[in-house]
Amino acid sequence: MSPDNPAVPGPDGPETPAWEQMLRAMLGDGADAAIREMRERGFDPAQMAGASGLPDDPRLVEQAVAQVQRLLAAAGDDPVNWQMAHDLARQQASVGGDPALSPGRARDVLDALSVAELWLDAVTDLPPSSGTPHAWSRAEWVEATLPTWRTLTEPVAASLSGALVDALGASLPEEAAGALPGGLDPSHLLRQLGSAVFGMQVGQGAGTLAREVFGTTDIGLPLLDSPAPALVPANVDAFAEGLDAPLDEVRLFLALREAAATRLFTHVPWLRAHLLATVEAYARGITIDVDQLEEAVSSIDPTDAAALQQALSGGVFAPHTTPEQRAALERLETALALVEGWVDEVTAAAAIAHLPHTVALREMVRRRRAAGGPAEQTFANLVGLELRPRRLRDAAALWAQITRDGGPSARDAVWDHPDLLPTTQDLDDPAGYASRRAAAVDETAEVDRALAQILGEDPTTATGAAGEPTDAPTSDDEPTDPADREDPPTR
Template sequence: MNPLRSLHTISRASGDGPVDWTAVGAAAKDATTPGSVELSEAEIEGYRGDVRAARRSIREVAAVSFDLPETVEIQNRHHWIDANVSTFRRVMAPVEAHTDVVFPDVSRVLNTGSTTLMLSFLGRNVLGQYDPLLLAEGDAKHALYFVHPNIRRVAAELDVDEERFRRWIAFHEVAHAAEFGAAPWLSNYLESGMERGVEALANGSFDREAFRELDAAMTAVEGYAELIMDRAFDDEYADLREKVDQRRRGRGPLARLMRRLLGLGLKRRQYERGKAFFETVADARGIEGASVVWESPETLPTSEELDDPAEWLARVD
């Protein structure tokens, strides 16, 4: 880690756009220790076994057909940053194309610095990621990442068994793979909503309906994954969830600020709201009834239906 070099790279941000993405990647890695991915054969096989077990159990519990991504990687923090710089760049492209500022050089340095801060914070905290590669060009393949140094560090901080914690993370990420595998239309649906919302922002307006639809869809994505993970996981997990929640609540003011700026509080709300919806639906119709949500965009719950599952059940019956 070299914070001074990171600051130097940010200060020399260049190019024609409002963000120097090459500088972002280099500076974020300079601000973050990579961590080790020197795994024993037993640890590598442990990851493989966790992913296979999650796929098998989730297929049985959710009664949906899906395959794992071709790319399943055990990463260090720098690997994760490299993979996600391109994601940030794709999402921000419509805004960048419409951005005019009075002092572009100063603005570029500030934007590059703030984006570096976000990526380095996430790189130190993300445990696993299912990446549907939204807005990617060509025939991009979905990917599944595990950030091993973060999994190891957090397991130690929570004083839980690392292998059990790793397996719990694997079940959650494979549950996301199940959703996108069961709903081939989902990536295009989310991309369309993102493009509408970002394009409106780039033109100085706010497409409230686009963001409401995106929030409802992501709430369904997070809530269903929570439901399936909990019902498919082959061990007790209440202590893991409680310790993770305690850790989140006990963080310092800077970490809480970063979570707020990155919308991670919203993501937690999506988990909780979505899971409450699917718990009600599954109690009424079983897991297969809950999985109906992935039949088409029309079977996604609206924002109002997320708070009134009976309304959604009546509509799709």
């Protein structure tokens, strides 16, 4: 048996080629007709198996056959095979080991989160989250966050799956369709295969992220339905290796970031829905150039592995963005930058009096977020956008400027309503934010007075709160420098 025609023991003893095992797993009783049809058309199944990289290890072939059988036997019409995504994510998360947390390691994390809440009380008006803090293994992180991955990825998976069925379903020859077991609808088979592909992508991305993230808010989006601070000690320890700062200090700094972001998502109720809805709006608008896809598929020689790889990497499946999508992407990038910038600024304000390496750790985290990682790239390929706050430094500078102008209360009050969020213009010119906000408030007050006159109401009463800048501090005695506050007790 040649290397390009690997074989495994057949059910009755003789060796059966691996490619034949795979076809029989997919086509059942129709495999003989399909093989005969392929040979009559000049396709050598053994050569195709070698070009596709079919493994020559009998155990791997058996596993692949079993996976294909499970795939085709799976029920449901979900655009993503979530069982496959779950299993693969768990497998990826365990690469390199994922032991259960000892009581001591879990206690270290929970103590760090507790101290972080005390320090944050001194620099922000937003109260702690009511969620129970957690210390998780990587597998536990996967289990807790996978429901949100479903919300994020299903819209684009459904769009792409439909486009693939439209492009490929009608082009299947009748002979191939008739060879499918049990009269299976070719479109249904294509949807199942597409669901498996997306399941693998989601599982790969979530599992890889499980080995990288510190908590539940690292990518800028809240990954829990009910926000609660959590850290993955294995990833915190890995990040601390090679740094000059002690592990305890690194853990406290990352606990501050996680606790700050959790406070924000807990007490700004519209923020999570705003971010996820923007991602969904972007994803639902994704389309595929079906004509280009059909042309590429029709010109591919299945036996030419190089041609196949070139076609798949040449943008055939790349989504085409619309003006509406570009607008949604700009809104998302601005919102992500504002979230990350607020967390960055508040964390630094809380840490500077207690952690000697605050400045260095802040810069390390900034660079890490700006560079991204393989898991974020996987998500970018799947959903079509990158979850990186490109303007994190600009947003942090804006929040610092607002704090200098009006104090921490003014900074936190910006989150009272989505209409108050700074814009890209504010990121470009943080120093002019206060004057632009005051002008906007004056314009709103003028409109309110005009409406009051039309309606016969008292213009003075109508002006009321609208005439007051929403970013004004609540107290003239509020200190603007976190160092002027009394330090909370340390632990």
